[in-house]
Amino acid sequence: MQLTGAPTHAANYGSQWWRSAIIYQVYPRSFADSNGDGMGDLPGITARMDSLAALGIDAIWLSPFMSSPQKDAGYDVSDYRDVDPLFGTLADFDDMVARAHELGIRVLVDLVPNHTSDQHAWFQAALAAPEGSPERAFYHFMDGRGEGGSLPPNNWVSMFGGPAWTRVTNPDDTPGQWYCHLFDSSQPDLNWENPAVQLAFEEILRFWLDRGVDGFRVDQPHAMGKAAGLPDHPDVERAGAGFIEGEPSPPMWFQESVHPIFRRWREILDSYDGERAMCGEAYVLPLSFMALWVRPDEFHQTFNFRYLDSEWKPEILFRSINESFEAFDSVGAPSTWVLSNHDIIRHASRMGGVTGRPTASDGIGPNDPQPDRELGLRRARGATLFTLGLPGSTYLYQGEELGLPEHTTLEGKYRQDPTFARTGGARVGRDGCRVPLPWEAGVGAANGFNETGLAWLPQPELYAEYSRDQQEGVAGSTLELYKQALALRKSLRIGEGSFAWLPQFTNERALGYRNGDVLVIHNFGTDALPLPQGKILVASQNGLAEGQLLDPDQTVWIAI
Numbered sequence: 001m002q003l004t005g006a007p008t009h010a011a012n013y014g015s016q017w018w019r020s021a022i023i024y025q026v027y028p029r030s031f032a033d034s035n036g037d038g039m040g041d042l043p044g045i046t047a048r049m050d051s052l053a054a055l056g057i058d059a060i061w062l063s064p065f066m067s068s069p070q071k072d073a074g075y076d077v078s079d080y081r082d083v084d085p086l087f088g089t090l091a092d093f094d095d096m097v098a099r100a101h102e103l104g105i106r107v108l109v110d111l112v113p114n115h116t117s118d119q120h121a122w123f124q125a126a127l128a129a130p131e132g133s134p135e136r137a138f139y140h141f142m143d144g145r146g147e148g149g150s151l152p153p154n155n156w157v158s159m160f161g162g163p164a165w166t167r168v169t170n171p172d173d174t175p176g177q178w179y180c181h182l183f184d185s186s187q188p189d190l191n192w193e194n195p196a197v198q199l200a201f202e203e204i205l206r207f208w209l210d211r212g213v214d215g216f217r218v219d220q221p222h223a224m225g226k227a228a229g230l231p232d233h234p235d236v237e238r239a240g241a242g243f244i245e246g247e248p249s250p251p252m253w254f255q256e257s258v259h260p261i262f263r264r265w266r267e268i269l270d271s272y273d274g275e276r277a278m279c280g281e282a283y284v285l286p287l288s289f290m291a292l293w294v295r296p297d298e299f300h301q302t303f304n305f306r307y308l309d310s311e312w313k314p315e316i317l318f319r320s321i322n323e324s325f326e327a328f329d330s331v332g333a334p335s336t337w338v339l340s341n342h343d344i345i346r347h348a349s350r351m352g353g354v355t356g357r358p359t360a361s362d363g364i365g366p367n368d369p370q371p372d373r374e375l376g377l378r379r380a381r382g383a384t385l386f387t388l389g390l391p392g393s394t395y396l397y398q399g400e401e402l403g404l405p406e407h408t409t410l411e412g413k414y415r416q417d418p419t420f421a422r423t424g425g426a427r428v429g430r431d432g433c434r435v436p437l438p439w440e441a442g443v444g445a446a447n448g449f450n451e452t453g454l455a456w457l458p459q460p461e462l463y464a465e466y467s468r469d470q471q472e473g474v475a476g477s478t479l480e481l482y483k484q485a486l487a488l489r490k491s492l493r494i495g496e497g498s499f500a501w502l503p504q505f506t507n508e509r510a511l512g513y514r515n516g517d518v519l520v521i522h523n524f525g526t527d528a529l530p531l532p533q534g535k536i537l538v539a540s541q542n543g544l545a546e547g548q549l550l551d552p553d554q555t556v557w558i559a560i
């Protein structure tokens, strides 16, 4: 079977950095812990920044570090202009940015505008203020339905399980209004129709831009707008908290009203020197629809969720890559490519067989079928090399350069993701991909994450063998594979390059494409694959030499 119907993508050499950048996601809680309290911190990141420079990345995206009660690992912000003491101080932040810039690494910070923490001063003021007050207008407060308003105002459900509404108690102890939270009850949704909210965030953007950040990763921008009157989700039975692709947008997702907000943000970024950029976590599908978010005057990038969600199968990837170039090229935006992040099962485990869970954000628990580690790592290395050859910008998630698997046997007593508690453990949640990184095998119980061995989530025993020091300089290690590929990507300008399928490698056994003078081929079949002639630049298959066959699950880059 030959897969047909293919776009081409023209090279874009010399373009802005964000069009082709390798952006590495640092999850501060779990990157490196300088003070030994078991929680990663900003000085820990600064101290280890040179290892990121050695990896060959262009930028980091720093997951939340702002003040927060940590009910959703920092995605519940109580002060957008300060660093949570868990992670350090604003001075530590400045030092970290300075060190990154010294090493030529740009810094994007996570901005969470859809909701605040319930401990934010705005929400506390709203609780203390009467119904209909300007303070309440910062959020979505509504009267309940039914007798005495005892039922939620509509049928929306939370992404983390349970209703998307919580009822407040009035100062005189009588039951009051309800507030909307698309996530945890500790994360009330802001009312983005309110100009005061819009202005407040413009100042927050400037606060961080003035501190020298190179831009933002924007959390849940597609949730910020809500249809007027907050009507029922018309299809909550089928869609749950989400939406059904191709059907009209439910009242809480990707409303038209949000686009002027991002245009305004773009103007603000553009008014600063350098090329400041913002990436939207806009879960909007199909991609032709997502492309509206990266029109020239809106976001610079969005995460390519189509690629991330694609099963590792040739016909699915073929379609997803075609859809990506068609959609993003139509608005002159780069596609991004991503295989792992802090919300989904690490790809080294996801690709290792059945997860036993309906979605990758539901994690893998001790009672689920366990992935095949060897198969998962082999496929993950092949998948990464295949992905790194694509033109556009690529996101890496900390630890994937070590081939790190998910912690799949984490006991319930350690789990902190609100999903676990809100579903009574039915969905184990995302903690398994958030476990502290191993740096030096055998240094403390957490392998060099710190010296005390304390860790907010315990590492599985097998992490020692994945430690960075076990792979540094070791030919064939996953870390060296990443370094080699990233160095080639830079020297051959792969990220700015072109794309065209190789017709002889678009079938159920293989996918191959050409980027400039480089051929990238992945073997999806069960038999070894003959390769075209040319110099082997890099391969996930250790020791592969010219004239040899490419084994199943492996990828090679060949210069022609």
Ligand code: NOJ
Residues within 6 Å of the ligand: 072, 075, 112, 183, 219, 220, 281, 342, 343
């Ligand atoms: C998306 C973030 O990536 C996730 O970790 C978080 O729980 C939700 N947004 C809510 O902020």
